[in-house]
Amino acid sequence: MNIATAGFQGGRQNNVEIDKKELKKMFPSLVNEMEKTQQRVVISSVRSKVEDAEKTSSRRFASYKPDVVDFLRRCDNKQQAEEIIRYLEKRKEIDREHAKRLRKQIKQKGLRSFGSKKEEDYYSKRGLG
Numbered sequence: 001m002n003i004a005t006a007g008f009q010g011g012r013q014n015n016v017e018i019d020k021k022e023l024k025k026m027f028p029s030l031v032n033e034m035e036k037t038q039q040r041v042v043i044s045s046v047r048s049k050v051e052d053a054e055k056t057s058s059r060r061f062a063s064y065k066p067d068v069v070d071f072l073r074r075c076d077n078k079q080q081a082e083e084i085i086r087y088l089e090k091r092k093e094i095d096r097e098h099a100k101r102l103r104k105q106i107k108q109k110g111l112r113s114f115g116s117k118k119e120e121d122y123y124s125k126r127g128l129g
Contacts, residue, residue, distance in 0.1 A: 068094055068102065072111065073118040081111055 024031040068088055075081040082103070089099040105113055 068098075069114050070118065072102070072106075072114045073116070075111060076117075078106055078111055081106055 020031070068084070071084045071088070072081050075084060085094070085099050085102050088094045089096065094102075
């Protein structure tokens with residue numbers, strides 16, 4: 001059995017045929033992954049121009065509005081988290097009950113229970129910048 005693969009290079013499509021045994025010998029893990037249908041990734045589009053790809057990825061967070069958890073994930077310690085909660089509560093962006101639940105979670109489970117720390121350039125690395 002031969003496996004045909006397709007690729008694009010310089011605007012042309014290139015087809016390569018290789019024997020399955022040879023492919024398995026060269027790339028055993030890849031062949032195993034290819035044979036497992038549950039682990040397939042669907043590619044819905046291909047962009048051949050870097051500019052087009054960058055435009056698309058920069059829109060990823062275009063209408064995104066951070067919430068209290070996003071702000072808490074930027075904090076280094078519990079004191080900073082408390083400042084954020086107090087500030088958002090004062091501005092009526094979160095109600096008293098929500099603030100109370102957040103404080104309780106921090107006290108019982110710790111600041112990182114909201115997720116890993118978001119570093120300074122979090123959004124730019126993921127398509128906003």
